[in-house]
Amino acid sequence: MAALGINVYEGYGLTETSPVVATGNPVHHKVGSVGLPLVNVDVKIENPDEEGNGEVLVKGESVMKGYYKLPEKTEEVLDDEGWFHTGDIGYIDDEGYLFITGRLKNVIVNKSGKNIYPEEIENKILKSEYVDEVVVISQKDEDKNEYPYAVIHPNMEAISSLETEKNKTYSNEDIKNLIGKEMAKAIEKLPYYKKPSGFEISYEELSKTSTNKVKRYLYE
Structure with a gap:
């Protein structure tokens, strides 16, 4: 601006x-x-x-x-x-x-007792032009240890422009690889414990409340 x-x-x-x-x-x-x-x-x-x-x-x-x-x-x-x-x-x-x-209420506390703030991670990932929406949630392993995990809704309009530029049709696998690289760049400077252990693609818009806040509980 x-x-x-x-x-x-x-x-x-x-x-x-x-x-x-x-x-x-x-x-x-x-x-x-x-x-x-x-x-x-x-x-x-x-x-x-x-x-x-x-x-x-x-x-x-x-x-x-x-x-x-x-x-x-x-x-x-x-x-x-x-x-x-x-x-x-x-x-x-x-x-x-x-x-x-x-x-x-959204804080993720890992097994070492370190606090992880999902919004901090989300704001970094959202800087990619190929990401439209993202929610970072807590995932638990079999020992109940918590770690961050991302659900990402791609910006398909931006990806369509990229397809035109590259003269290539992007498959779902191509899109996931693209988003994975974008996320890796976005979180590069975060401490290791704040980096999502993985992510998944949602081709549907993330579900939100009437005040346009993502319903985190639906993705945990």
Whole structure:
């Protein structure tokens, strides 16, 4: 977008936080970050791992007092000190910028206890022009060890253009080989434990909710 002369600034918030927590602006912004927390909002990361990722907690006057007539649900997300537990995973860099890297409920924990965030892997794979959609899920081996695995819906329009360019018809095997090479390039710099152990092709669009979020549970 910047190449087109359009500046885009990301922000982050939830209904429970009225709603803005952090936002970028023309003066303060970073690629990939949702910006700096607002002046009346405190943000901290709970139980950060070795990469600084942990659950994003928010506190301030804009945070809700609780869910209407739902005290038990309120207790699940608001602690005794008034911190709202967002359920989102992220980190804060040395300059105070907030980065969102995933959802707590989606985290894959491998046998070594390392956290793997599916969204981080998905965002890298989606950079390929030949990938239209991807969901990274947890697969378990016979010993119940978890590891990431990808389900990819190819961009058939882009592949069709490639067929024209190469004057070649791509079989299903050719498409899988192409996607495999694209994925390998995309995840090349990820630590070994974050790299999917395998992938499969879905020629149908991934099933989504009414808010356009992939139904992960259908692919696990």
